[in-house]
Amino acid sequence: MKNALRVNTRSAFFFASILITGVFTSAIVLGGNCNSADLQRGRGETITVKYNYDGDTLALNDGRKIRLIGVNTPERGRKGQPDEALAMEAKQAVKNALQADSSRQKGVRLYLGREQSDSYGRQLGHVFVDGQSLAATLLSQGLGWHVEIPPNVGLASCFANLEKKAKRQQKGVWRKSLAQYVATKNIKQGGYQRVRGTVRKVSFAKAWWINFDDGFVAVIYPENQPYFKQSTVSSWRGKRLEIEGWVYPSKYRGKKQWRIKLATPHGMSVL
Known part of the structure; x- marks a missing residue:
């Protein structure tokens, strides 16, 4: 991605x-937990995800593309190149969390970052499913790396702690064979x-x-x-x-x- x-x-x-x-x-203090309450500030909205390109980029029913804040997942292969290790696992983890059938989605909320878009035209945001951060789910399973780009650092401390735990447990990208x-x-x-x-x-x-x-x-x-x-x-x-x-x-x-x-x-x- x-x-x-x-x-x-x-x-x-x-x-x-x-x-x-x-x-x-x-x-400057970076956010201390993964609670969506820290991000509300009147900016949250209910969304329906049409599909996810990979582990960190989503397509919504209304045509918008969302890039998750705080996580970078392994690349899908392009132009004949193979996928990076665990790219499909990251994509599937997000798909499972969202449920494949968009008509069955409930409780999916988007909180845009302070910087709301990138140079590719995607909106930058935190996505929560029934109160659980998608980025946190990926990081806790070792299916991505923690990245934080100011000013979108609201949950940085929580995400960093999840990555450190996955690293200690050698999950996903932190397995010795991959890390x-x-x-x-x-x-x-x-x-x-x-x-x-x-x-x-x-x-x-x-x-x-x-x-x-x-x-x-x-x-x-x-x-x-x-x-x-x-x-x-x-x-x-x-x-x-x-x-x-x-x-x-x-x-x-x-x-x-x-x-x-x-x-x-x-x-x-x-x-």
Whole structure:
């Protein structure tokens, strides 16, 4: 599935969300549970889902497309390419939760995010079935990865905890046979990945730059800096980090450089 993020004008890249395990202290607090009451604010509506493209994208009877907030599920194959592992399982889990026959659907509610649409024309939202978040269902079964993109972070803490539990239990994408990471020095292509590397340098300008030993760079732009504590970011020098997110190509002094944007602390850990 396509990610629900806009392309930054500085370069064509995908946004990533990051988790610093046990070190996140910030003036901005991400939501603490998966209760739809936290999202109501008069924005909820009852919907009927016609079908789901995959685990994280739905088509409604009224013609709208919905991209679930907080989760990224394995890709369905396109143009002759095979599905990624567990792509069909994620799609089926959502189908089962919704019930295949749309005429039998009851209690399906949509809560749009503070940012309500993406560059693909899809609406961004949380979908609840009888009070249960579809994203939470997927994350608890290990059928997707937790991603959070500000300002749609209302249930981030709950989703992060569900992912950590699935990871500990080696469910779904976290099974040892599937949960692979790429060393930053071995990155050959963009897209959603788990990467590991050692931080060589941290510098603070308008953007905050985290440079790894092999040229890989993580960037915290000004709009996302309130989610991080500068002293914590500074402490990453010399440490090994694991990051989940979308890797994108950029250029530095005429040379290709792989980067990832740090949007929130969810999705990353200090090893």
